[in-house]
Amino acid sequence: MKYIICLLLFINQVHAQRIDFIENFELDSIILKSDKPLILIDFYTTWCGPCKRMDREVFTDSTIVKHVNSNCISLKVNAEEGQGISLAKKYNVTSYPTYLFLNNQGVLVYRTVGYMSSYDFSNQITNAIIESKESTTVLELDSLYKQKSHDFLFLKNYLNRRTKLKLDNSDLLDYYIHLLPKEERANDETLQLLIDNGNRINKSLQVGIGLETLIDNKQKLQSLKNAYPIEYYIENARKKTLGKAIELKSDSLLNLVLKYTDKNNIFDNIxxxxxKYFSGLNNKTKFYKEADSFIKNQLSKYTLKKMAALDSIVLLELINSEDYKDATPEEIQEAKLDYKHTQSVQFVRLYNSITDYIIDNDNNIDHLLAVKKWAKNAVDICxxxxxxxxxxxxxxLNNLAKVHYKLKDQKEAIRYQTLAIAASKILEESDATEMYQxxxxxxxxxxPIVQ
Known part of the structure; x- marks a missing residue:
């Protein structure tokens, strides 16, 4: 009897050290029945290392368990399966893990992203509780925006609240900066707002007046909190605006991206x-025309010998950098092995990304004959x-096999596909091997082959 009691006590103790996550749920039903101040939604993916660390190290901490279970109904959502896909889209979740906090009315009041210590996560819960008590929710501010869009104090408060919640503020941010007097655009408060919206979590900075303001004041960035070099914000703004250009099918937005694109970077150029734009629009004709011109006039100029020279230059720069200033001979040798073909790898990825799209979407024989050469170039580098x-x-190898197959060369297709299967087995990529088989x-x- 004592043994049974001890076992039950042990089971209860283990249960008490776990957050009461619910994985199968209807969100509307959860909100309706909520008896706690917050609803916590943990967005994860099966491949996310930081997600697993949070489960293993933070969500087993007795202090965190008590804090969460006392204040939250906790939901766990795989962002890549089932309703998780639509929920991730609804709440603009793009990084993992992401933790959303809704009040008991179902309104998003706070969010945070990434691995953090138990102490930091506890602070995030406290912040969420504070935000949940705000008299005006962000949704209510959203509904007031149209009628108060010229009210500067309202805009400032509205933008700060949305920034705190890591929401997409790209258009709102540019509108706000545009309304500011020029002398106020360069003050630390404005620049910090731009930095906060341009960081890796928000990614709300687009090509526009906000980015231009940061560029004009780039010398001040190092004195601001959590600021990165200006190149970081330009790159994120380009990605943001390109995605928007594809969504809106806007050539004018594409041209804005091209304005900030390095013409001399072989891997990221006009x-x-x-x-990327033409593939996003699924414009096969323009994609092939651009790919053909790019490979003939630029990519094909990089012979295997020239790629090897670039590899050597980049490796030498790395070994002579500050990162390896105090490195041991063994560490130098390891770096030479790990980083000996960094540029060649990028050439292969570039060839593969181009051939991927054409093989999957284009049946023009002349186009496929050209792609066969390009796919062979990628294999030759490897x-x-x-x-x-x-x-x-x-x-x-798989790309080369598929283009041969589309060109009715079954024998060569089977030969290259067999090689692809053998190589994937060495890599121990079971999913890829199964698909190739x-x-x-x-x-x-x-x-017809499955994709």
Whole structure:
């Protein structure tokens, strides 16, 4: 009897050290029945390392368990499955883990992202509780925006609240900066607002007056909280605006992105940006035309010898950098092995990204004949050192197999696909191997291949 009691006490103790996460739920029903001040939604993915660390290290902390279970109904959501996909889209969740806090009316009041210590997570819960007591919710501020869009004090409060919640403020931010007198755009408060919206969590800075303001005041960035070099904000703004250009099918927004694009960077230039835009619009004709021009006029100029020279230059720069100033001979040797083909890898990825789209979307024979050469280029680079390129070698072989198959060359398609399967087994990529094997079966039967 004593043993049973002790066992029950042990089970209860273990249960008490776990957050009461609910994984299968209807959000509206949870909100309706909520008897706690907050609803916590933990967005995770199966491949997310920081998510697993939070589960293992933070969500087993007795202080955190008590704090969460006392104040929150806790929901756990896989952002890549089922309703998690729509919920992630609804709440603009793009990084993992993301923790959203809703009040007991179902209104988003706070959010935070990434791995953090138990102490920091406890502070986040406290912040969420404070925010939940605000007299005006962000949704209510949203509804007031149209009628108060010229009320500067309202805009300032509204933008600060949305920034705190890590919401997408790209258009609102530019509108606010535009209304500011020029002398106020350069003050620390305004610049900090831009920094907070341009960081890795918010990513609300787009190409526009806000970015221009940061560029004009880049010398002040190092004195601001959590600021990065100006290149970081330009890159994020370009990505943000390109995504918007694709969504709105806007050539004018594309041109804004191109304005801040380095023409001399072989891996990220005007052509590569246009290729992303045309693939996003699924414009096969313009995509092939741009790809053909880019490869003929730029990419093909990089021979294997020239790629190797670039690899050596970048490796030498790394070894001579501050990061390796006090490195041991063993660490230097390890770096030479780990980073010996960093530029060549990028060339393979670039070839693969171009051939991927055309193989999957274009049936024009002339286009596919060109793609066969490009796919072979990617494979030839990998053959220089298949061990080093093992992460991308199977994909390159698979592309070459698929383009041969589309060109009715079944024998060569089967040969390259067999090599792709063998390489993926070395990589121990079971999902890729399974897909390649299914494709090989289709090739042997003369049927359309699965993607």
């Amino acid at each position: 052509s590569t940006v246009k290729l 053959l220089l050192d298949t061990t080093y390129f093992i992460n991308i070698y199977p994909h390159s 299914k494709q090989l079966m289709q090739m042997k039967k003369g049927k």
